[in-house]
Amino acid sequence: MYGFGLIRGLIVTGKNFVQSFYNPSRYTTQEYPEVKSTPPEAYRSFPFLVTDSETDPLGALRCVACLTCEKECPAQCIFIEKSKDKKPDANGRLQFYPTQFIIDSSVCMSCQICVEVCPFDSIKMDKVFEVAVSSRFENLLLTRDKLTKSNQYFHLISPSEAQEVDDRLAAERKVAQEKAAAQAKAKAEAAALAAQVKPVPAP
Amino acid sequence: MSMLPILQTQDPYLERLPLLLREAFTHYLPEPWHTLSNQLISIVVILSVFGLLFAILTLAERKILGHVQNRPGPNRTGFFGMLQPFADGIKMLTKEDIVPVAADHVLHLLAPVSLLAASILTFAVIPYGKNLVALDINTAALYFFAVGSATELSVFMAGWSSNNKYSLLAAMRALAQLISYELPLIISWIPVVMVASTLSLTRIVSLQSGYSFGVLPHWYVFTPWGFVAFALFMVSALAESNRSPFDLPEAESELIAGHLTEYSGFKYALFFMAEYFGMTALSGMAVSLFLGGWNAPSPYLTFIPSYLWFAVKLLSLLAGFMWIRATFPRLRIDQLTRFAWKFLVPLSLINLVTTAFWILSQNWGHLYFIPRLIITLILIVVPYILLSKKLGRGYAVRTYSYAPQ
Numbered sequence: 255m256y257g258f259g260l261i262r263g264l265i266v267t268g269k270n271f272v273q274s275f276y277n278p279s280r281y282t283t284q285e286y287p288e289v290k291s292t293p294p295e296a297y298r299s300f301p302f303l304v305t306d307s308e309t310d311p312l313g314a315l316r317c318v319a320c321l322t323c324e325k326e327c328p329a330q331c332i333f334i335e336k337s338k339d340k341k342p343d344a345n346g347r348l349q350f351y352p353t354q355f356i357i358d359s360s361v362c363m364s365c366q367i368c369v370e371v372c373p374f375d376s377i378k379m380d381k382v383f384e385v386a387v388s389s390r391f392e393n394l395l396l397t398r399d400k401l402t403k404s405n406q407y408f409h410l411i412s413p414s415e416a417q418e419v420d421d422r423l424a425a426e427r428k429v430a431q432e433k434a435a436a437q438a439k440a441k442a443e444a445a446a447l448a449a450q451v452k453p454v455p456a457p
Numbered sequence: 458m459s460m461l462p463i464l465q466t467q468d469p470y471l472e473r474l475p476l477l478l479r480e481a482f483t484h485y486l487p488e489p490w491h492t493l494s495n496q497l498i499s500i501v502v503i504l505s506v507f508g509l510l511f512a513i514l515t516l517a518e519r520k521i522l523g524h525v526q527n528r529p530g531p532n533r534t535g536f537f538g539m540l541q542p543f544a545d546g547i548k549m550l551t552k553e554d555i556v557p558v559a560a561d562h563v564l565h566l567l568a569p570v571s572l573l574a575a576s577i578l579t580f581a582v583i584p585y586g587k588n589l590v591a592l593d594i595n596t597a598a599l600y601f602f603a604v605g606s607a608t609e610l611s612v613f614m615a616g617w618s619s620n621n622k623y624s625l626l627a628a629m630r631a632l633a634q635l636i637s638y639e640l641p642l643i644i645s646w647i648p649v650v651m652v653a654s655t656l657s658l659t660r661i662v663s664l665q666s667g668y669s670f671g672v673l674p675h676w677y678v679f680t681p682w683g684f685v686a687f688a689l690f691m692v693s694a695l696a697e698s699n700r701s702p703f704d705l706p707e708a709e710s711e712l713i714a715g716h717l718t719e720y721s722g723f724k725y726a727l728f729f730m731a732e733y734f735g736m737t738a739l740s741g742m743a744v745s746l747f748l749g750g751w752n753a754p755s756p757y758l759t760f761i762p763s764y765l766w767f768a769v770k771l772l773s774l775l776a777g778f779m780w781i782r783a784t785f786p787r788l789r790i791d792q793l794t795r796f797a798w799k800f801l802v803p804l805s806l807i808n809l810v811t812t813a814f815w816i817l818s819q820n821w822g823h824l825y826f827i828p829r830l831i832i833t834l835i836l837i838v839v840p841y842i843l844l845s846k847k848l849g850r851g852y853a854v855r856t857y858s859y860a861p862q
Contacts, residue, residue, distance in 0.1 A: 256845045260785070267525045267784040274524045283528040 295412060298379035300359060301368055303401045304408055311402045316376030318343065319352040323368035323377055331361035332368065355398040359385075375419045381411045468587065471762040476588055499591040503580050511733045512542035518779050525783040545726075552722040557620055560719060564618035569720070569727035572611035576734035578604045583741040584659045586751045586764030597658040598650065601742055602643055605697070608735060609635045612706065612716055615728070619719035627715030630790055631706030634696060637794050638703075641801035642693035645686045648812035649677055649746045662750030671756060676749035681833045682812040687747040689805050691777075694739040696797070699732055700778055702785035705793060740774040741767075748774075800848050804840060811836040 274280050284291055307314035319336040335354035343349045368377050380403070387393050393400075409416040483494045516531065516538065523530025531538035556565055582597035584590040594600060609632055616628020653661045667675040677683035696703035707715035717728055744750060748770050751763035758766075788796065811833055818829045 256842065263784045264780065267780065270527055271521065271525045271780075271783075274527045280527045281529070282526075285529075 293381050293383065295414065297381050298364055298366055299382055299385070300362055300364060300380050300396070301357060301366075301377050301401070302380045302403045303355060303398070304376055304378055305402050305404055308404050308406065311404065312399065313341070315351060315402065316343070316374050317352050317355065318349040318374055318376070319355075320350075320373065322371050322373065326367050326371045328365060328367060329361045329363050331358040332356070333358075352398065355401060357396045357401060358394065359396050360394050375423065378408055378412075378415075469760065469762070472587055474762070475586070475764065496591070503591060504577070507577075507580060507734060507737060508730075510737060511730055512546070514733050514737070514775060515545065515729075516542050517776075518782070521776070521779045522783050525780075549723050549726040554722040554724060555719075557719050559620040561618040561620070564614050565719070566724075568611050568615035568618060568716075569724045569731070571614065572608055572731040573727050573734070575604055575607040575611065576731045576738060579738040580734070580741075582658055583738065583745055584662050584750055585741075585767050586762065589751075589764055590659055593657070593659050595655070595657040595660075598646065598656045598661070598742075598746070601658075601738075602639075605735070605738070606635075606639055608731070609639075611731075615720070616716040619716070621719050623713045624716050624718045627706055627718075631699070631716060633790070634699075634703065634705055634793055634797075637797035638693045638696035638801070641689055641797060641805045642697055644802070644805035644809065645689035645693060646742075646746050648682050648686045648808055651809070651812050652677070652816060658745050658750075662745050662752065665749040666752045668756050674749055674752060674754055676747065676752070678747040678749075680815065681830070681837055682808055682815050683747055685804070685808050685811070685837050687743065689801060689808065690743055690747065691774075693801060694736075694743065695778065695781065696793070698736040698739055700736060701782040702787050703793060704787060705790055736778055737771070737775065740771050740778070743774060744770045795848070800844050803844055807836065807840045 270280075304316050305311040305314050306316065319334055321334055321336065324332045324334045333354065333356040334352050337351045337353045340348040341351055364379070366379055369379055385393065405416065405420070408419075479495060479498050482498060483491055486494055519541070520530040520538070531541040534540040534544045556562060579601050581592040582590065582594065582601055584593075612631045612635065613628045616624040616626075616631070619625070649661060650656060653664050655661060655664075665674070665676050669675065673679060678687045695701075699706050705715075707717055717725060720728060744767060751767040753759045753761060753763070753766050814836060815829075815833055818825075818832075821829055
């Protein structure tokens with residue numbers, strides 16, 4: 255009351271004004287084009303497709319064109335064309351693959367639902383934020399080759415999540431290999447058994 | 458006009474420099490043209506100086522706001538962002554000027570022009586230096602506020618002609634605010650006229666030119682009533698020039714941009730120019746009325762020419778305006794009118810009584826100076842405390858559950 259609060263406020267802002275000249279550590283902002291800030295761990299911009307191979311990015315896509323993300327996308331900005339043939343994936347199993355994978359970046363609202371529903375960890379959120387282009391219609395449709403980025407890149411932008419995904423995939427792979435080995439063993443045993451049984455002559 | 462007898466040779470060279478420069482231009486012309494050309498030169502100088510000052514002020518404001526908020530402010534265009542106002546000007550000039558179809562086209566064009574014209578006219582009577590006043594009329598103070606109050610019409614013109622509900626509501630609010638604060642603004646400088654017994658600004662300034670005990674200047678702000686009147690004047694001037702914390706007419710968060718909503722391009726820039734001109738003119742008026750105009754603050758500093766002293770005082774008042782803008786949040790419209798009618802108007806009226814007492818007790822002599830001062834202070838402090846209490850009644854200090862005290 256009596257206006258003393260006003261004077262206190264003026265002193266606070268005055269202090270800020272004077273100290274900001276000789277104490278750069280007070281600054282809450284960065285000089286953007288010169289100083290590039292690293293976005294926080296949970297930052298996300300647009301989705302991208304993860305590939306396991308640097309040399310043949312499109313051949314080693316994790317995506318198996320199951321169309322889950324296309325159906326779940328609330329903005330309906332994903333368009334996938336499923337292949338007719340099958341190719342072996344990283345686990346060696348034959349899988350379909352997307353012959354076309356298009357995201358309409360003007361419609362995408364970065365909700366991350368495609369990432370959450372993907373059962374194959376093949377689509378993840380990117381962290382690019384310098385997406386400006388000089389032409390009006392450039393980069394509005396993100397096609398398969400623009401979307402594909404390597405697993406190493408994923409490790410670079412969000413290390414902990416990438417590590418977790420890698421560990422899980424490796425564990426699954428191990429389980430699958432053990433299962434396959436067990437199956438092969440059982441098959442061999444069955445075959446051996448059959449071979450044992452075979453010589454029994456018919457009466 | 459009556460400013461010609463002035464080339465007194467006892468003045469130092471720097472003091473006479475502006476007039477000598479003008480003479481250098483005009484003495485080639487035949488005698489009957491001198492008055493006209495002198496006036497034209499004054500107009501050109503005022504327009505260019507204050508136009509440039511406007512550009513510098515916009516930059517200074519953004520820089521000061523930036524540093525108060527611990528960021529550098531504009532720093533991309535030129536050295537430390539020095540060219541920012543010119544970049545802004547080019548941008549404003551090249552922008553499309555959109556006029557709504559349903560708007561009153563004539564009034565829509567006329568509003569910014571008349572607003573700017575009214576604010577420029579106020580510059581005519583301010584004494585910028587010992588010999589520098591464009592129009593030395595003996596009712597200068599009255600003229601200043603009469604012209605200044607024409608801005609209200611322009612603001613309403615803008616709101617009405619835009620044919621937009623936000624503009625119209627904002628213009629009505631602006632009218633309520635401007636008329637509310639016109640009253641304390643004018644009552645607050647009447648004490649100066651009571652003491653000086655003149656409305657001529659040059660006379661008021663020259664009356665403040667002495668020094669007590671060789672150090673304390675006779676500025677009106679150093680008298681008890683003068684200090685109160687100065688504070689009231691500055692608060693009302695803040696409201697009158699639509700500056701924060703009284704920037705309700707263009708409250709972005711409530712009214713889009715108030716009466717500026719339908720303006721774009723250079724018309725929008727004209728409104729801003731008028732706002733800054735109004736702020737500058739009112740500060741210049743405050744300097745002339747209370748801060749001794751172009752007088753030096755100490756008799757040992759008179760070697761610095763008078764117009765520089767005026768500039769220093771003007772710029773520090775403007776910096777104060779910006780400091781206040783950086784500090785205080787905006788008032789609500791009911792708080793704003795309450796503050797004007799229940800606090801500023803009574804205080805300024807009581808200040809008239811205080812001043813009357815100060816004048817009547819002038820010949821009490823040195824012996825009674827202390828009682829005279831005490832009575833004056835009581836006349837000032839007691840109403841202030843009572844009115845503050847009344848203004849704050851029913852309002853507790855706001856506490857926040859989420860912020861530390």
